[in-house]
Amino acid sequence: MQELPGVGKRYDLAFGQGGQRLSVVVRRDGTRDLYAFAERGDDEPAAVIELTEEQARILAAVLSATFFDD
Amino acid sequence: MQELPGVGKRYDLAFGQGGQRLSVVVRRDGTRDLYAFAERGDDEPAAVIELTEEQARILAAVLSATFFDD
Numbered sequence: 001m002q003e004l005p006g007v008g009k010r011y012d013l014a015f016g017q018g019g020q021r022l023s024v025v026v027r028r029d030g031t032r033d034l035y036a037f038a039e040r041g042d043d044e045p046a047a048v049i050e051l052t053e054e055q056a057r058i059l060a061a062v063l064s065a066t067f068f069d070d
Numbered sequence: 071m072q073e074l075p076g077v078g079k080r081y082d083l084a085f086g087q088g089g090q091r092l093s094v095v096v097r098r099d100g101t102r103d104l105y106a107f108a109e110r111g112d113d114e115p116a117a118v119i120e121l122t123e124e125q126a127r128i129l130a131a132v133l134s135a136t137f138f139d140d
Contacts, residue, residue, distance in 0.1 A: 036117035046116035047106035
């Protein structure tokens with residue numbers, strides 16, 4: 001985790017054998033910026049998704065919930 | 071939400087004024103595939119991030135938690 005003074009905090013999450021990774025910037029105003037890096041060693045994200053606090057909650061729910069009832 | 075028979079469920083989340091969007095496929099084995107579309111109307115994702123159930127939980131925690139104590 002990296003402090004971004006005056007902005008918020010940045011979390012770098014390394015996932016995936018293919019070298020894909022995510023960074024999330026949590027801003028002091030509650031918005032989250034999600035940076036998706038498609039390839040190992042990419043300096044520039046392939047996609048940047050700006051999420052409101054509410055949208056971040058929806059995404060978190062989809063990621064964490066168990067949806068199967070059988 | 072869309073059923074993917076034998077695979078799992080797919081959630082399409084539209085976010086961002088720039089037309090960025092995310093799709094999450096929740097597989098029956100617990101893994102999640104996160105598809106990040108960089109531009110409105112893109113058919114192909116700019117990045118695909120495969121998450122284990124544990125990684126999905128970590129990402130969900132970063133997205134949903136409040137990290138500021140001041």
